Amino acid sequence: MAITDAFKKICTKLGNNNKPTYVVMAIATVKGICRPLFTMMDKKENPETKKYTAIREGLTEIIAIPVYWACGELSGKFAHLLAKPKNFMDKKLYKKYKNGFHNSKVINAYENAKELAENNLPKMNKNLMFIGVCGAALFVIPALCSVAIRPLMNQLQKRNAKKEQAKPVYNYYNQVLPKNGEYKRLSSFSNVPQYGMKVGGV
Amino acid sequence: MISALANGLSNSTLANIAQNTTASVSIETTLKSIGRPGFILIDNEISPATKKYAAAKEFLYQATCLAIYLALITPVFKKGAFALGKKIFKDAPEFAKFKGASEFLDYHNFASKSKTNRRANLIKDYAKNKFRHDGLRDELWSKDKPEKYPLIKGTVELGSLIGSVLGLAILAPQISHYTIHPMLRALGLEKKQKTEKIDTKA
Numbered sequence: 001m002a003i004t005d006a007f008k009k010i011c012t013k014l015g016n017n018n019k020p021t022y023v024v025m026a027i028a029t030v031k032g033i034c035r036p037l038f039t040m041m042d043k044k045e046n047p048e049t050k051k052y053t054a055i056r057e058g059l060t061e062i063i064a065i066p067v068y069w070a071c072g073e074l075s076g077k078f079a080h081l082l083a084k085p086k087n088f089m090d091k092k093l094y095k096k097y098k099n100g101f102h103n104s105k106v107i108n109a110y111e112n113a114k115e116l117a118e119n120n121l122p123k124m125n126k127n128l129m130f131i132g133v134c135g136a137a138l139f140v141i142p143a144l145c146s147v148a149i150r151p152l153m154n155q156l157q158k159r160n161a162k163k164e165q166a167k168p169v170y171n172y173y174n175q176v177l178p179k180n181g182e183y184k185r186l187s188s189f190s191n192v193p194q195y196g197m198k199v200g201g202v
Numbered sequence: 203m204i205s206a207l208a209n210g211l212s213n214s215t216l217a218n219i220a221q222n223t224t225a226s227v228s229i230e231t232t233l234k235s236i237g238r239p240g241f242i243l244i245d246n247e248i249s250p251a252t253k254k255y256a257a258a259k260e261f262l263y264q265a266t267c268l269a270i271y272l273a274l275i276t277p278v279f280k281k282g283a284f285a286l287g288k289k290i291f292k293d294a295p296e297f298a299k300f301k302g303a304s305e306f307l308d309y310h311n312f313a314s315k316s317k318t319n320r321r322a323n324l325i326k327d328y329a330k331n332k333f334r335h336d337g338l339r340d341e342l343w344s345k346d347k348p349e350k351y352p353l354i355k356g357t358v359e360l361g362s363l364i365g366s367v368l369g370l371a372i373l374a375p376q377i378s379h380y381t382i383h384p385m386l387r388a389l390g391l392e393k394k395q396k397t398e399k400i401d402t403k404a
Binding site (some may be wrong): 023098 | 208234236237357
């Protein structure tokens, strides 16, 4: 019963206030875990490409999660600036109200506009949040990704290249090729097979 | 200008879209399918062939996501969540008032409108015979703020949210993995890979 009650609470809360940021953040979180995982599980792809793609996909979602939240919440804050009586009443009447002409017509118009602004505040908040999230999906995230991911990936590639250079490479064929026009002594060749599975030995 | 903006942001339809998981995810995915390839195409540091390949891949991925989402996840999870809610929340009689998720969401749309707007829509031909049971039509017609049943709304939204996460973060990458490469080959973008050395990591 406790689980049912918890679900009931969650559902009621979501029904009263379903922020546009919830779904995008949930999708980005799961995507950030699953997409790189699926990429790494792909057996056909080259390991280096897999690693690169998985890191890039993970980074995209790591950037996306806070950007969605910030854009949604920040945009929503503008609702308070816009939900004011002067935006919901005739300009001339508002000027009169501001200049102190407080007759019944002006006061009625102002009261109506005030009520309208209060009633519309939640709607405006949700709409602005939605616009913020759309802006994040359309501009902010792709822009941030193209600015931040490329240098990060380049650095990773450079680091990998340095590691590759530092590794001593054993080349079987170099042993066979003559050095300074002279062949090596036969005893210097390894008699261990240089291919296939190694069984025992050094 | 600001008044027009404030009035536009007070739009009930936009507020309904912003609070509707399915609608908002569909719009965001459409925007992503434009924004992400767009940013790849304007990146001057990538070669033209790579840009074309990466932009086409990203567009096809987002388009696949949208198709999967609209075709499979939305109907299944919305309807499923309503049916499941009816079974789980036995102490919530409001579920019995609606035939299904679609009728509830239709009702919720009407309930979110202002009384004048709602009445004007209820007498239109398409809505004349709607909600003629369980006192729903009376509720919409006579009350200033009709009951919106947040528990049902939240249940449907939670279903859509879970469906969105499963669809876009788990199912879509798997399906797109099998569909994108044949599509890219059909567009003639993967053939060039062999001759022009396209950076498929981009």
